Amino acid sequence: MESGNLSAGEERFRKFSVYRIVEHLALIACFTVLAMTGLPQKFYSLGISQLIITSLGGIDSVRSIHHVAAAIFTVLALQHIITAFIGVVFLQWEPSMLIAVKDIHDALHNVKYCLGMAGRPAMSGRYNYKEKFVYWFILLGGVQMIATGFILWFPVIAANYLPGQFIPVSKVIHTNDAMLIFLLTAIWHIYDSIFNPEVFPLDKSIFTGMKKTTRT
Template identity: 50%
Template sequence: MKRNRDDGKRMIRRFSRLRIFEHWGIVLSTLILFATGLSQRFWHLDFSQWLILKMGGIDNVRWIHRYAGVFFSFELILNVATAVAGVVRGRWSPSMFITRKDFTDAVENMKYYFGLDDHPAKCDRYDYMEKFEYWTILMGGFLMILTGTVLWFPILVTKILPGEIIPAAKALHSNEALLIFLINALWHIINAVFGPEVFPLDTSIFTGYISRERMAREHPVELARLEEVVPAEPPAVGSDHPAESPVATSGASG
């Protein structure tokens, strides 16, 4: 689906309403989990103590953290379930799987950044950085769910597993939370907010639309597939002008 913006730029639908809603849910639940979880980890800091008191004390903080964790778990399971269902039904391609091309794209981009190549890698729907971030948070999220469940029901868990599982789960839960926080703060937010191509904010996940110009630059393989680009016809004999390709024609009009 395409539309024109007020400034004349052509916009292409990139994310569905479900993905937009899903992203908002992840954002809100993650912010609550960070606030309630990190304030417990760094309880000795003045800001943490102030935040805990503002939320009604440590017991309230723990319950808010648990309920936010339940909502986050639902979001994560929903994401995986809809993705699997879409692939099985043939509606979606498994575009988030890491392939050999992602490694070659990373090498090509490194060459481009160091001036050894004149163009960046031609990426599909998701580039290797987006895939790395997604799988890191997805795997980390499931680890958080598992360890959080152990810490929520320690007596029940130790009826089945040895008691050493509790301190191990506590260490994993706390350290993985810090890792996910750093990935979000240093990787995702910097790329989505302070990246030179999107500053002051990448709005595509909030509106669902991306400009054709940006898509041609960052996801040219997907754009070519959406526009069903075919190779240009060879010029006719005696013609002074080469045949135009659909990409060039479309780009000129946008």
């Protein structure tokens, strides 16, 4: 943290604790491995997919890697949900990720701003509406991925409790959800944290924990 870089009217606040920084790093690792081993399975007929599959030792070892990463991802997701629940309910954590009506107003306001119909962008609290959207999309999508993923991983067990048709349904959800999360991450999250002119070349807050704030 280089406080010397702060200009007038700017100060830094701790946006992410070390716990969240580590959690995010683990998530990046999991996500990369899951996408690297999952997308080639979805687009298995593409040359690049087959190259990846072959270089990772064939489809069965790609699936094994996917399963290991999925298991780690599941643990990550579960601990996140449990700690968030305990924190908010018992430890008086500020539920700053909860979506409020203000976020919808902010989103509409920002569209107006971009179109030149408003003088300045929406001001947000700790997390802006974009971050909240990505967070909840990935969290809920992730839960869905875990559920459908386990059905696909253990179809025989799943069919003991669910109608058989849930297995192909799970496949449809798993593969499409994966694509949605990937696109969201690739198009928006990566843009917003790297290519967005306001933060370019990188919004380092998730790695340093500190975020500049502008007060007017």
